[in-house]
Amino acid sequence: MAKELTSRAENYSQWYNELVLKADLAENSAVRGCMVIKPYGYSIWEKMVSVLDKMFKDTGHQNAYFPLFIPKSFFSKEAKHVEGFAKECAVVTHYRLKNTSSGQIEVDPEAKLEEELIIRPTSETIIWNTYRNWVQSYRDLPILVNQWANVVRWEMRTRLFLRTAEFLWQEGHTAHATEAEAIEETNKMINVYADFAKNWLAVPVHIGTKSDNERFAGAIETYAIEAMMQDGRALQSGTSHFLGQNFARAFDVKFLNRENKEEYVWATSWGVSTRLMGALVMAHSDDNGLVLPPKLAPIQVVIVPIYKNFEQLEQINIRARETVQSLREAGISVKYDDRDNLRPGFKFAEYEMKGIPVRIAIGPKDMEQGTCEIARRDTLEKYNINQAEIVEHVANLMATIQENIYRKASDFREANTYKAETYEEFKEIMDKNPGFVWAHWDGTTETELKIQEETKATLRCIPLEYPDGPGKCMVTGKPSKGRVLFAKAY
Numbered sequence: 001m002a003k004e005l006t007s008r009a010e011n012y013s014q015w016y017n018e019l020v021l022k023a024d025l026a027e028n029s030a031v032r033g034c035m036v037i038k039p040y041g042y043s044i045w046e047k048m049v050s051v052l053d054k055m056f057k058d059t060g061h062q063n064a065y066f067p068l069f070i071p072k073s074f075f076s077k078e079a080k081h082v083e084g085f086a087k088e089c090a091v092v093t094h095y096r097l098k099n100t101s102s103g104q105i106e107v108d109p110e111a112k113l114e115e116e117l118i119i120r121p122t123s124e125t126i127i128w129n130t131y132r133n134w135v136q137s138y139r140d141l142p143i144l145v146n147q148w149a150n151v152v153r154w155e156m157r158t159r160l161f162l163r164t165a166e167f168l169w170q171e172g173h174t175a176h177a178t179e180a181e182a183i184e185e186t187n188k189m190i191n192v193y194a195d196f197a198k199n200w201l202a203v204p205v206h207i208g209t210k211s212d213n214e215r216f217a218g219a220i221e222t223y224a225i226e227a228m229m230q231d232g233r234a235l236q237s238g239t240s241h242f243l244g245q246n247f248a249r250a251f252d253v254k255f256l257n258r259e260n261k262e263e264y265v266w267a268t269s270w271g272v273s274t275r276l277m278g279a280l281v282m283a284h285s286d287d288n289g290l291v292l293p294p295k296l297a298p299i300q301v302v303i304v305p306i307y308k309n310f311e312q313l314e315q316i317n318i319r320a321r322e323t324v325q326s327l328r329e330a331g332i333s334v335k336y337d338d339r340d341n342l343r344p345g346f347k348f349a350e351y352e353m354k355g356i357p358v359r360i361a362i363g364p365k366d367m368e369q370g371t372c373e374i375a376r377r378d379t380l381e382k383y384n385i386n387q388a389e390i391v392e393h394v395a396n397l398m399a400t401i402q403e404n405i406y407r408k409a410s411d412f413r414e415a416n417t418y419k420a421e422t423y424e425e426f427k428e429i430m431d432k433n434p435g436f437v438w439a440h441w442d443g444t445t446e447t448e449l450k451i452q453e454e455t456k457a458t459l460r461c462i463p464l465e466y467p468d469g470p471g472k473c474m475v476t477g478k479p480s481k482g483r484v485l486f487a488k489a490y
Contacts, residue, residue: 007287012231020160023290023354033158033165043298055192061144066126069117074125077250084217085121088153092117119152127173128251137256143175161278162490169273175265182266186242189270190223193238202293202406203227203283208461213445220244226460228413229282232434234460234487237279240270283409290355293405294398301334302356306344306363316362326391357401378404423474430455436487440480442473460485
């Protein structure tokens with residue numbers, strides 16, 4: 001089973017596509033550009049949702065839900081916002097179908113909407129139109145709301161999890177009485193994402209702001225976390241936007257402050273999506289299949305019996321089920337695979353492909369000797385331990401594997417991060433050794449677009465603290481405030 005994957009070295013893109021399918025994560029749907037997230041893939045997403053949802057609530061946020069449909073006129077109220085999303089919007093123009101004389105179904109031309117509806121690409125407009133009714137005084141602030149939802153962005157070139165016409169995400173939308181409070185919220189949430197990436201996804205990230213060219217449409221400032229995949233490319237894995245008063249002005253959301261003076265509300269928005277599933281796959285997996293950090297693995301341990309006859313199986317069943325119970329009591333998710341229509345070797349390959357962190361095999365010799373075989377998915381190491389030690393050993397192993405996966409990803413990022421002093425050096429790195437490159441930039445969109453056009457590399461983020469201080473732009477020689485992060489990206 002594991003041999004079915006194209007190797008990463010041979011074709012990384014094909015390896016990813018095959019792995020998503022063969023690990024039973026997702027598949028393409030009948031609707032172009034959309035995906036079906038299969039039960040195993042969705043169970044991983046559910047764990048992400050559960051963790052993030054708690055993190056949001058621990059920081060004072062509440063969940064709500066807003067309409068999928070947004071009146072077209074709402075988008076015209078914030079010019080930069082509509083410009084940023086205009087080419088990606090799906091539009092509902094009619095509200096009814098009808099039967100034809102030939103037995104077919106067609107759109108009823110008499111059922112045209114008075115105003116077209118946009119299927120949400122993001123919800124700032126509908127939410128800020130709603131907030132206008134919620135806010136009168138400073139006593140109504142802050143509003144700290146998040147929603148878990150689906151959105152549609154009509155992408156022409158799609159790839160499972162990474163870029164699809166419809167995807168799942170969360171979007172936080174907050175309203176504040178002061179600029180300082182909104183900026184604090186923006187910073188807080190990008191750090192929540194960074195914490196999740198490090199401690200749950202086991203993915204190291206860089207935090208920084210986006211350039212004017214890459215900033216979210218309608219935002220004053222966009223913060224992002226950038227992760228490195230195993231092909232050296234960057235994947236934007238979360239964003240947090242300081243919206244200033246732009247949307248409050250567009251939708252006339254005002255409040256009376258403590259001095260009884262009227263002013264506009266300050267806003268933020270922030271979100272992560274099922275793109276995190278793509279990050280999880282590409283950051284850790286190998287040519288044998290998925291490698292999942294234990295904290296996000298739906299099944300952390302699988303137990304496989306090895307037997308020659310049903311008498312042996314019955315004996316193994318007793319021990320295995322006792323082990324299952326003990327592991328579950330220790331807070332470890334475990335599956336006992338006693339299917340009798342599949343060979344152990346097939347099961348081993350299946351669970352290796354699906355990235356189960358730990359596999360336990362119990363055979364006749366193990367029954368005699370009071371042992372079992374442990375197989376680690378992250379290192380492919382196998383060894384025997386005493387049955388009496390299994391719960392404590394596996395519990396410790398979960399933390400060890402989680403840490404090892406993060407360290408491996410961190411070491412890989414460090415080994416593929418460079419500094420470029422000249423533009424020629426930069427071009428050479430991007431051509432031969434794709435990875436993260438720290439280089440000086442003069443801060444202009446013109447230079448940024450020139451770099452992108454000539455090298456296919458984009459400015460991923462401007463660090464919150466420049467690592468080396470000021471210098472000279474590698475392209476123009478003009479003054480640079482400090483090195484910024486470039487990479488080819490998804």
